[in-house]
Amino acid sequence: MKEKHYGLAIFSTLVFIFLLGPLVIISVTSFGPGTVLKFPPDGFSLKWYQNIWAVDMFPKTFVTSIIISLLGNLLALILGVPAAYALSRYHFRGRDLLNAIFLSPVLIPGIVLGFTMLKYVLVMYQLPIYAGLLVGHTVIMLPFIIRVIGSSLSNFDFSIEEAAVSLGAGRLQAFFRVVLPNIRSGIMAAVLIAFLESFNNVDISVFMTGPGISTLPIQMLTYVQNYFDPTIAAISVVLMILTGLLMFVIERLMGGLAYFTKR
Amino acid sequence: MTLLSLEQVSVAYDNHLILENFDLKLEEGKLLSLLGPSGCGKTTTLRLIAGFLEAKGGKFMFDGRDYTHLPVNKRNFGFVFQSYALFPHLSVYDNVAFGLRLRKMKEGQVKEKVLRMLDIVSLNGFEKRFPQELSGGQRQRVAIARALVIEPDLLLFDEPLSNLDANLRVTMRVEIRRLQQELGMTAVYVSHDQEECFSISDQVAIMNAGKIEQLGAPTDIYQYPKTEYVARFIGFNNFLVFDGTRQGNTGLEWTIGDYGFDVQLQAGQSTANTYKGAIRPEDLRIIPLGQLTDLQKSLSNQVPGTVKVSTYLGRSYQFEVQTALGAFTVNQEMDIPIAPGQQVMITFPADKIVMVAQ
Incomplete structure (x- = not known):
């Protein structure tokens, strides 16, 4: 016989309501026909979803966000993969310090990092807005890339790399033909997690966007300051669905979050 | 003819000397075992010969050429790892073909050599399997085939049987000895298993604290140890x-x-x-x-x-x-x-x- 834990059941239900409630409310209000956010809505309408496309800044910033996140991701990979490799493959003096430096963007408050970025990248070095955004997003993605790929390299048997070298492969050949194919899923997960981090980022972007160039979250923020209609709810639902799909892919690739907690 | 010689070689990890003024010679076509407890420097010696480690001092001559600073991938030595080190993302066939393809060999020739080698290690029919679908003994055979197929100038074994169970260990060591003799290979074999070393070697080197205590034929060492350490x-x-x-x-x-x-x-x-x-x-x-x-x-x-x-x-x-x-x-x-x-x-x-x- 299973024991019934009523207390636990009630507590869990409350937690779920607390976590998922806002999402449900947003989803429902996005279908409301009125001009202000209202719960429960007075009827059913898809017009606010159409309005996403009507406000041309939304599709435009969506594209900007995607491009910045993808390009930044690529840059973060180019920097992060060799860093993760070196940090897990070799034991050298200053390794822990280097590790801490690479992870520091997640430890520093986003506002501080964003402001510093503004000060240096845009004000001091006069980089174009687009380039500045890209640099900022690369920096915030780097720790995730290094952390996730590092964790898949930490249980990597480097003797297979030595085997490849002993069979005549050069160092790069061995890396691309033997190491990389065996940490594929780690790299995919790193890319997806970093992508989400960058795509949803507000605190860095808010300092780095400028006239005519903005990311979707910043555009949403600006929109909410001026209008209070359900468009914002509709776009949130679209983003939730996209994020959900990505998380589903990560889940399938990595066996979910267990991958990050088991070591 | 002396094929391999280490002359006054020193190796250090983080300023900690593992080998100091180490000498070793090996004749062509012979199998030499390095035997000793863990930490005696036997694996270090093997990795030095393979080229995974570089000597701080001294010279490594192979077939009349100076190999001291030659990179691993230019040495053409076959290395068999304790963990087998098969490529998990490649099939048995592709594992064995790996070294041949790096040598830009034509696919037809690759196929011929791979299949012949799989036949030699009695793994015909296993081409399409992946390493995780094989037993320990089969994996080690793939590893040996992969090292042999490139027709290496020297075969190196790093405790290749220590992950196998006792019966299989005996079968495999006979197999290794047979292959080495049939193909006339020169080999260096590292193990901490006495019986294994004595049964397959032409020469055994008993090592202690980075030095060879005694080098000789298995029967000589077994009957006439020269030092108390070897005797014990x-x-x-x-x-x-x-x-x-x-x-x-x-x-x-x-x-x-x-x-x-x-x-x-x-x-x-x-x-x-x-x-x-x-x-x-x-x-x-x-x-x-x-x-x-x-x-x-x-x-x-x-x-x-x-x-x-x-x-x-x-x-x-x-x-x-x-x-x-x-x-x-x-x-x-x-x-x-x-x-x-x-x-x-x-x-x-x-x-x-x-x-x-x-």
């Missing part, structure tokens, strides 16, 4: 610490106090050096003291003592005997064991005492 390592558990010599009934005798021992020196051993006498437990004989006549008791190469422990080993009994010269371990086949507490006489046959350097 290969099962000479009993030692006689001599304090002088005297003229006995049959010639020169070594003494410990009043006890005299007739021993046979090996070629090159002088009477001047101080030696220890080493003897295996199974070469000692014990007999209850009461069964001996006074005349027999007065002979040399004997020490009286008391049995402290008697252990049944299956084929024989093992006795711990306490004597005036210390405790000795004796293995002896007998029907009725001598009970603890009994007075016995231990006999040390002169031809079984091996004189070793202290």
